[in-house]
Amino acid sequence: MGKTPDISFFGKTRELLCLSSYIKIVDNSSALVENCRQISECTEVCVRLLTGSFEIEFWGSGLSLSSYAEGCVEVRGLIEQVRLVSRGVRRRDNDSGKH
Amino acid sequence: MTLGSIEYVITGDSFAKLFRMLTREGLVYSDMKQLSGEIRICVSLEYCLRFERCCKAAGYQPKRTGVRGILRFYKKLTKHPGIIFGTILSALLIGYYSNVILRIDIDTTDTALRDRITDVLKEDGFTAGAYIPELDLVLEERSLKQKIDEAAWIGISRTGAGISVDVIEAVEAEKGFNVGMPCHLVACEDGVIEEVELLDGQLMKCIGSGVTKGDIVVSGKIVSENSEWSADGEHVTRKTRYVRSIGKVRGSFTRTVEFEQPFDTEVKSLTGTEKKLHFINIFSAQIPMFAKVPDGWYETEYEKQDFPEIGGFRLPFGHTEICLREFDMRSQLLNEEEAFALAEKSAYRYEQNFLKNYELKNKNCRKEVNKDSVRLTVTYELYGEICKESDFFIPAYILPTDENSQEKKCAR
Numbered sequence: 001m002g003k004t005p006d007i008s009f010f011g012k013t014r015e016l017l018c019l020s021s022y023i024k025i026v027d028n029s030s031a032l033v034e035n036c037r038q039i040s041e042c043t044e045v046c047v048r049l050l051t052g053s054f055e056i057e058f059w060g061s062g063l064s065l066s067s068y069a070e071g072c073v074e075v076r077g078l079i080e081q082v083r084l085v086s087r088g089v090r091r092r093d094n095d096s097g098k099h
Numbered sequence: 100m101t102l103g104s105i106e107y108v109i110t111g112d113s114f115a116k117l118f119r120m121l122t123r124e125g126l127v128y129s130d131m132k133q134l135s136g137e138i139r140i141c142v143s144l145e146y147c148l149r150f151e152r153c154c155k156a157a158g159y160q161p162k163r164t165g166v167r168g169i170l171r172f173y174k175k176l177t178k179h180p181g182i183i184f185g186t187i188l189s190a191l192l193i194g195y196y197s198n199v200i201l202r203i204d205i206d207t208t209d210t211a212l213r214d215r216i217t218d219v220l221k222e223d224g225f226t227a228g229a230y231i232p233e234l235d236l237v238l239e240e241r242s243l244k245q246k247i248d249e250a251a252w253i254g255i256s257r258t259g260a261g262i263s264v265d266v267i268e269a270v271e272a273e274k275g276f277n278v279g280m281p282c283h284l285v286a287c288e289d290g291v292i293e294e295v296e297l298l299d300g301q302l303m304k305c306i307g308s309g310v311t312k313g314d315i316v317v318s319g320k321i322v323s324e325n326s327e328w329s330a331d332g333e334h335v336t337r338k339t340r341y342v343r344s345i346g347k348v349r350g351s352f353t354r355t356v357e358f359e360q361p362f363d364t365e366v367k368s369l370t371g372t373e374k375k376l377h378f379i380n381i382f383s384a385q386i387p388m389f390a391k392v393p394d395g396w397y398e399t400e401y402e403k404q405d406f407p408e409i410g411g412f413r414l415p416f417g418h419t420e421i422c423l424r425e426f427d428m429r430s431q432l433l434n435e436e437e438a439f440a441l442a443e444k445s446a447y448r449y450e451q452n453f454l455k456n457y458e459l460k461n462k463n464c465r466k467e468v469n470k471d472s473v474r475l476t477v478t479y480e481l482y483g484e485i486c487k488e489s490d491f492f493i494p495a496y497i498l499p500t501d502e503n504s505q506e507k508k509c510a511r
Contacts, residue, residue, distance in 0.1 A: 036122070037122065038118065038119060038122050039118035039119075039121065039122060040115075040118070041133070042114075042118070042131055042132070042133045042138070043132075043133045043134075044132055044133070044134070063132075064129075064130045064131055064132045065130075065131040065132075066128065066129035066130060066131065067121065067126070067127060067128055067129075068127055068129075069125075069127075070125035071122075071125075076130075
């Protein structure tokens, strides 16, 4: 595994162009995700969203999804766990059948 | 979600297409939940048609299960057409009354000027009920300024459901320029001087002497002579001084006035019809509760305002009732007595208006009957001021030298 550089050119550009995904969590009742590219799953216990470079998983109970603006979703319900998986790692795991 | 939202249920095995479509189309939705084999979603009313179209394109069959928000209120409204009718009627009334003159406020205390402005406004169509957007306030301002000399400035502004006319009255400049100018006191009546109070000027007529109109009673030109004797003879120095005559000259005089009353005249007679106009007052707006102003001539009998009060505080809404009595101008043929009675009434009005400043000593009336009219000749014996100020012209060459000396030599 190679050393991750401290300053990434693409990372900095994404940050300057506000293309990073912004996540705002209010207690355990709601979470607002900006720059959401796609919804992968939306059940009462798990909501899975794809952003530019991450797959975000919300685990909990009574979860529901709302969208009031383009590229912006709000997860409501009792959030117990938030998991961020880099899309690059996810792809490698999928390729090697570790999913 | 201002107009409410619609709840949908979509059944299917995989909803990946639906999720992609929601993200791609940027639809506004809420409370999306995936249960066993179905998805429940709530879509805003503005987006529901687009959502249904997209769902069908993606191969889903959305079913409407309920409504949320204000849509529920709309559905209830359809069962109560009275509320809809009332709302539409209120909106129409608000739209109408906000564009119609309900009240004209004229900001002046001068009643004569107020009446004059009201007349001009009426002539130009600025009456209660006139449609405001069709009226040009600037043109009306100009019209008022042209027609009314008593106003120095007039401005019209729209105030809610009415117009407000601001007026600056033309105040005549004081004749201060003349105050220091010399003047005579000249008789304005033919009479006899009985009392004189003189502060400045030279009295030309004595008490008890008779004067006719135009006689100088007190002169503003005072000439004084000073005589000195020397070896050469008498030297007389004459000085002329011009002053403003100040004083009061009272006397007795007579004045004869004729009052003529034709037999054929128009009189105001009440028809006995009374009409009541009702208004609803809300703040400064006076909303008429009648569709048409009654035709004919009316005079106001009384105006009753009823505003509720709470703890001495008058609430800004109430009710006004104006009672009008109809009258008619009828041609009437008078007999002699009635004609003389009217002529005497005119004489009384004349006395009240023009002879108030005089003491009425005696009054003689002479009645004459002509073919078409009666004539009342009244001779008043009055006591009061019989002089008025009259400026006079001083040639320019005299003004620089106040004194004119004239020497007169007398032989010893």
